[in-house]
Amino acid sequence: MTDWTFRAVDVTKSYDDGKTFANDRITLHVEPGEVYGLLGPNGAGKTTLVKQVIGLLKPSSGTMNLGPHDLVDDPDAARQLCSYLPQAQMPINSFKTHEAIAITGMIRGGTAAAVAARRDALIEALDIGEWRDTLGAKLSGGVKRLVGFAMVTVWPGRVVILDEPTNDVDPLRRRLLWEQVRRLGDEGVAVFLVTHNVLEAEKSVDRLAIIDRGRILAEGTPSSLKQVDRGRLRLHVMLAPHTPTPELPPFVEDHTRVRSNLIAVISEAEAVHGIGWAQELMGIGIAEEYALAATTLEDVYVRLTGDVAAREPASS
Amino acid sequence: MTVAVIPALRTGPGYWWHSFVMMTRWEIVGLRLLLPITVFVQLLTGAGFVLGVGLFFGQIPSRAALFLSTGVIVITLATVGLVLGPQLIAAQKAENTYDFIWSLPVPRSTAAAAWIVTNAIIAVPGMVMALLVANLRYDIDLVVSAAIVPGALLTLYTATMLGYAIAHTVKQPMLINLITQVTIFALTGFSPVNFPKEQLPDWLAALNEFLPLSHMANVMRAGLTEGVVAGLARSYLALSLWAVAATLVTAFVLRRRA
Ligand SMILES: Nc1ncnc2c1ncn2[C@@H]1O[C@H](COP(=O)(O)OP(=O)(O)OP(=O)(O)O)[C@@H](O)[C@H]1O
Ligand SMILES: [Mg+2]
Numbered sequence: 146m147t148d149w150t151f152r153a154v155d156v157t158k159s160y161d162d163g164k165t166f167a168n169d170r171i172t173l174h175v176e177p178g179e180v181y182g183l184l185g186p187n188g189a190g191k192t193t194l195v196k197q198v199i200g201l202l203k204p205s206s207g208t209m210n211l212g213p214h215d216l217v218d219d220p221d222a223a224r225q226l227c228s229y230l231p232q233a234q235m236p237i238n239s240f241k242t243h244e245a246i247a248i249t250g251m252i253r254g255g256t257a258a259a260v261a262a263r264r265d266a267l268i269e270a271l272d273i274g275e276w277r278d279t280l281g282a283k284l285s286g287g288v289k290r291l292v293g294f295a296m297v298t299v300w301p302g303r304v305v306i307l308d309e310p311t312n313d314v315d316p317l318r319r320r321l322l323w324e325q326v327r328r329l330g331d332e333g334v335a336v337f338l339v340t341h342n343v344l345e346a347e348k349s350v351d352r353l354a355i356i357d358r359g360r361i362l363a364e365g366t367p368s369s370l371k372q373v374d375r376g377r378l379r380l381h382v383m384l385a386p387h388t389p390t391p392e393l394p395p396f397v398e399d400h401t402r403v404r405s406n407l408i409a410v411i412s413e414a415e416a417v418h419g420i421g422w423a424q425e426l427m428g429i430g431i432a433e434e435y436a437l438a439a440t441t442l443e444d445v446y447v448r449l450t451g452d453v454a455a456r457e458p459a460s461s
Numbered sequence: 462m463t464v465a466v467i468p469a470l471r472t473g474p475g476y477w478w479h480s481f482v483m484m485t486r487w488e489i490v491g492l493r494l495l496l497p498i499t500v501f502v503q504l505l506t507g508a509g510f511v512l513g514v515g516l517f518f519g520q521i522p523s524r525a526a527l528f529l530s531t532g533v534i535v536i537t538l539a540t541v542g543l544v545l546g547p548q549l550i551a552a553q554k555a556e557n558t559y560d561f562i563w564s565l566p567v568p569r570s571t572a573a574a575a576w577i578v579t580n581a582i583i584a585v586p587g588m589v590m591a592l593l594v595a596n597l598r599y600d601i602d603l604v605v606s607a608a609i610v611p612g613a614l615l616t617l618y619t620a621t622m623l624g625y626a627i628a629h630t631v632k633q634p635m636l637i638n639l640i641t642q643v644t645i646f647a648l649t650g651f652s653p654v655n656f657p658k659e660q661l662p663d664w665l666a667a668l669n670e671f672l673p674l675s676h677m678a679n680v681m682r683a684g685l686t687e688g689v690v691a692g693l694a695r696s697y698l699a700l701s702l703w704a705v706a707a708t709l710v711t712a713f714v715l716r717r718r719a
Contacts, residue, residue: 199564203718220718225470225566236558239493248490252483252565254471282494302566 149212149303151175151198151335156207158193158359163205167193169359170207177303180326180336182346182353186450190359191339192232195306198337199229211304228253228297232308232339235293237281242273245281246295255300267295271321286313294322301334308339323349347442355449362449367442374410374440380419382407382426382435391431394422401447407432408444471566480567484575487565492549492579499545503587507537508594514655515598523600525656527689530595530603531682532655534588535616538681539648539674541584542620543627544641546576550628551637569715573625580621592685602686609684615700616677622707623673629714654678673703 151174158168167190175181183191196202198209200220209216216223237245243264250260268274271291276284284292294310307326311319319342326349329336340346346353347367354364363370377398384390384405391407393400396418399410411419419437426432489496510533515521521529553559562572596603624641631637651665652674658666669675679696682689690696 196560200718201560201564221566221568222470224564228566229561229564231557231560231564233557233560235561236491236553236556239495240490244490248483248487249565252480252487252567254566280494 147212149177149335151209151211151304151337153194153198153209154207156194156197156204156209158190158197158202159205166190166359168197168204171356171359171361173354173361173364175304175335175337177335178330178333179351180330180338180349182350183337183339183356184341184343184346184353184446185356189356189450191356192308193359194356195229195308195337195339198304198306199223199227225254226302227304227306228300228302229306230293230297230308230310232312234286234289235281235296237289237292237296240281241278242281242284242292243268243277245292246299249296250299253300253302260299263299264295267299267325270325271295272318287315287318290314291318291322294325298325298329301329304335304337305329306337306339309341310338311340311342311345319345343443343446344441355446357450363445370445371440371442374444376413377410377440378413378416378419378437379440379444380409380411380423380435380437382409382423383433384426385431385433388431391426394418399448403447405433408447410440410444477568477571480571481574484565484567484571485578488575488579489582492583495549496583499583500586503537503541503583504590507533507587507591510536511591511595512598521599523602524689526595526599527601527603527686528657528682529655530592530599530601531685532678533591533595535654535674535678535681536649537587537591538584538613538616539620539677540645541580542617542622543624543648544645545583546580546621546624547628547637547641550625551634554632554637555634569712573622573711573715576625577618577621581617584617604685604687606684606687609681612680612684615697615704616681619673619700619704619707620677622704622711626707626710626714629711648672648674652678670699673700676700676703 153174154172156168156171157166159166171194173181183194185191193202197204198216200216200223204217211223211226214222214226235245240248246264246267247257247260250264251257255263268277271294273288273291273295276288276292281289281292290310290313294307297307298305310326311322314322323345326336326338330351338346338350350367352364352366353370354361355370356362384407386405390402393409396411396415397409398412401408409419416437420435423432423435427435492499511530514529515526553562592603595601627640627644628637631640652669652672653661653666654674654677658669658675661669676696676699679690679693680700683693
């Protein structure tokens with residue numbers, strides 16, 4: 146049996162005659178049925194990477210294979226095997242919702258009846274039936290995004306590439322969309338998912354990579370990435386505007402400051418001391434509120450990608 | 462709800478035909494908002510051009526009227542292929558929707574073929590209108606023969622593919638529009654389309670031997686008149702070379718990846 150794992154090896158994409166590296170020796174694989182997340186700040190190189198999978202861009206060096214197919218050498222195969230939701234809007238202004246989904250499904254090789262059945266199921270599952278006969282030009286941004294999602298997943302192929310599918314989508318429908326993403330995975334499709342929504346991704350992806358400046362900083366399952374934070378809590382202190390960071394007690398193991406948000410990492414054993422300290426800060430008017438919570442993937446993300454604190458002016 | 466994980470790569474004539482039909486549907490539905498107004502404008506310009514020139518010159522001799530009316534339809538077709546078509550592609554680039562269309566799993570040639578069909582749908586009503594109006598307004602002897610079919614097809618193909626090649630080669634949408642405007646202006650202004658080439662200075666007539674538009678006029682006119690066109694074989698040859706060149710450039714550009 147063919148192994149339909151997607152493999153990228155040492156993929157490098159440089160611009161401006163090798164002066165800027167949008168992707169720098171990226172190696173990863175996505176197995177059939179796996180939902181693989183790609184997280185990273187703006188300009189990290191996520192879109193550049195997925196555009197190379199579908200053959201819209203050509204790597205400067207490195208290889209990408211899906212099963213027996215070399216996707217770099219054979220972009221025609223890449224387009225048949227992978228479907229792609231771009232980060233930009235879809236060209237469906239003069240399509241009714243149901244047409245856009247059905248025509249794309251048939252272009253992708255589905256028969257009319259099979260595509261129609263799946264389309265109707267998707268329209269129902271994403272709760273966009275209200276706009277079934279609406280022209281794309283009259284759809285709100287979020288609904289248009291959901292229609293785009295339905296277009297590329299109605300007849301998906303082996304790999305579905307989603308570049309920020311939840312942009313503009315309301316919280317309830319976002320859940321419906323994540324459910325469908327999971328379902329694609331359950332049915333054997335490899336999903337390559339670019340998102341900024343770290344907390345939602347945490348619940349939906351099987352594995353993920355965090356990339357910045359073209360490089361993979363960390364890769365693994367959400368829980369393996371949080372491993373180092375096991376036994377720790379995050380104490381989120383909302384400082385009063387324009388206050389300098391207060392002196393930190395010794396039990397604070399790590400901290401980041403983004404504008405008025407001070408996030409201190411403490412061990413579970415120090416929970417009581419942490420709360421005491423935060424209340425003290427509130428008492429003297431330095432802090433406005435606080436919250437104590439388990440560490441999330443977002444903490445890992447912030448720690449890896451960033452000295453967000455260093456990038457932002459500390460006083461703001 | 463089961464997801465179809467596709468069994469094998471599709472190939473062969475069945476795949477090509479299915480893709481062509483679906484892409485044509487995609488293009489036509491995609492122009493739903495624009496198509497009625499575009500066709501309407503083509504109808505008006507076709508008729509307007511024929512009548513306008515007549516107004517301007519008062520009484521025109523029937524040979525000149527014959528040249529004029531058969532020339533207008535060539536200009537209509539060339540304008541759609543060389544200006545309107547590229548503008549639509551420039552708009553896709555400007556709106557960032559180009560990527561999705563080029564990620565669709567169809568042979569590139571089917572997208573081009575669908576594009577040619579779409580251009581024909583936009584252009585043909587205006588052409589027919591121009592001929593009808595000319596027939597009513599002027600005393601001309603149109604003799605429609607089977608030669609109009611290969612003539613019109615080759616002209617349509619060449620004009621559309623030239624525009625297509627420009628639109629896909631040039632990255633900047635604004636630049637595409639500029640280039641196509643200049644091209645059509647130069648071609649229609651300085652090519653013997655609406656009048657015989659004897660009316661041009663020798664050097665310009667010689668230059669036009671190497672440009673496509675006068676040859677388009679020749680092959681189209683040959684299918685609509687009798688005893689007017691000379692050097693038809695030459696025009697077919699020249700136009701075929703242009704068609705091949707436009708096809709090769711397009712094929713190259715569509716395979717190229719940034
Ligand atoms: N055509 C180009 N020429 C030069 N540099 C480019 C080009 N396209 C992209 N880049 C650069 O490559 C880097 C990666 O861009 P990319 O669009 O992949 O980022 P991203 O991770 O998708 O960001 P975002 O989250 O904002 O969508 C950026 O620094 C960008 O400026
Ligand atoms: Mg991006």
